[in-house]
Amino acid sequence: MNTGREIRWPAAIGRAGLVAFAVLVTVTKGVPGGDGRYFVPVAVSALVCGVVLLVPRLHWPVAPLVVTAVTAWWGALAISLLSVLVLDLAVARRLRAALACCAVAFGVNLVGFSPTRFLVDQAYVSMLVSWSFAIVIGLWFGNRRRLIQALAAERDHLRLEVQLREEAARVTERSRIAAEMHDVLAHRLSLIALHSGVLATRSDSLPAPVAERLGLLRTASTEALTDLREVLGALHEPDITQGDAALAPALKDVQELVEEARIAGQPVDLTTQGQPEQAPTTHRLAVYRIVQEALTNARKHADGAAVAVRVDYRTPATLVEITNPPGTSVATSVTSGYGLIGLRERVSALGGHLTAGPSGAGTWRLAARIPHPAAPAQNGTLA
Template sequence: MRNHPRVADGAVAGAVFLYSLPIQVAYAPEHPPFVGVVLIAGLCAPYVFRRDRPLATFAVMALTAFAQWLLGVMLLPATFMLFFGLYNAAARCGRWVSAAVAAIVEIGVVLAVLEWGADPIMELFTGTALVVSVWIWGYTIGTRRAYLASLEERAVRLERERDNQAQIAAAAERARIARDIHDVVSHSLSVMVVQADGAAYSLRGQPDRAERALATISDTGRTALTEMRRMLGVLRDGEPEHDSYAPQPGIAQLDQLVAGVRRSGLPVHLTVEGVPRDLPAGMELAVYRIVQEALTNTRKHAGPNVSRVRVRLRYGQDVLEIRIRDDGRGAAVVHSGSGAEGGHGLVGMRERAAAYGGSIRTGPRAGGGFEIAASLPLEAE
């Protein structure tokens, strides 16, 4: 019956209708039978629609009961369907609407007592108590039902918000991985292009040097492929992500990064000042990628006459400073599109720094060359 509420309501209305018919014939013979049938039907039939239209249901019942009073037809069991209508209105309508319904039922009680009551005071008290009790019962049930519905709605809303947050987090993760892919591909291809050019130049005259360049190309390509597979594995939905748990590069791998760049022909020197501190893995990755992208930009744009590139990390009391300087054609870098407002690399560096509350300054140096300076705040120890 819970799955078919209208069938249940129809069964209740039908039972009251069938129970009232013989009583009307036996105790109200002075009225034509069809009058009782119409009155009983008018009191019972609307109950079937009580869930969809509670006020209309009660209105039909109340008008039928008023017609019963006007015709002088004695009280029938079906007349008490008014209390079912009152309960239904109290449970499904607002406080003041249901209170008005209760007042109408109370007026009906008064009229019935005045018309047919043997002990008016006692019957009026009993009828009023019944009206108040039914109204309170229905209003309480309606309030509880509304409270449970609000809880369900809140749960659905929270679940929807949680799904939205998960989608936002997934989009952010994909954007982060896209930046990593850009950094890896840009850095690795730059090294490979430089080494390939060097190998082609020295292939005949200096075969040993060409062989070393080709070995560097091979190592760089393998490293790039490994990192690409790891990052692309995270992007595959529904597949195992075992490779994504591989250690991320950090500050400890900067020596290896600088050595690889130095082998490609760029004179890079790394210095670390201050007392190194343990940093979150994400911040260490950001530092690594900032240095990697800065060296990639230097290789691309500084020109062939670079004599020195300096990477300096300085641990301050509450800030980690990262500076990458070169003595190449710094002014041309800004106009090439990789300066403060151009290039995906510098944008990615700014995003990485901003993710940890830091900032990045880029621009040509006064004495020539180009400088990238990043500052990342550190938690006080």
């Protein structure tokens, strides 16, 4: 992050060069007529002013006092030194102090050392031009410095805000994944408890050890279901019930999602290879969410465009690809991009990769590849 000290004008080297130039000009002017009688006092005064102008701790209020006093005494010889001081004060938004230094130096000089008065050889003309120019340039650079500071602070604020929103999107997606897995596991455990309970009712025709094992299985599945709901149930949003279909997309097929979009008037072409059962449940959840996000984005940004959906559940990886050309109109221009961030988080957690962007001729493409978990083959090698 850029601080005010880092972007302060003039920069350290440039400002030191400017002060050195002003000191050199003053010393050079200290040899009027070539006799050099003012050389030593003028040179010492210029060097003292150069020191107070260069040392940061002396910028205020020592530098204004010393430079103003030297200019009031030496008059036209020290115009460049006071110009540097006025420039510094204008950059620091001390315009009143700059004008006061100019007025004091000019007023005192009129009654001070007569050989170096501003009225001699009309030196007051160059005085007015130099100090006015220094004030204008100083105000301009000061405003530029403050603008850069404001823009840098705004940039850092926006960057932090984007990071926080992205992190919130990731956390939300992780919570949604956990909630969906809760529903899926609860469904499977409920089936185990149900079937084991049905078999337990027929324990009279089963051997005693088998009947005992069935009873233990039913009790364990029921307790596991209760524990699962207690631990993960808090992840559900309070206004959504357990029976809401949106919380159990694995129990719905992508075909149903496509049919809903077609009923709403969105042209969708679905191509499916393999059976959903060939892919893990987590993959089916991810495919459902990816297709859902792609259809939603197509309605927002390419209304009326035909959407092509291709899903492949077969090994070695679950593939999903959604493409659409530009639409006839844009339904909305409001976009956040955090839906894609959540999808990338979900796909990355499964070891996959998701891409989204233009694919030529204005076509938009959203695709993901999620590798299936490796399973040992019968001959001891990996499938």
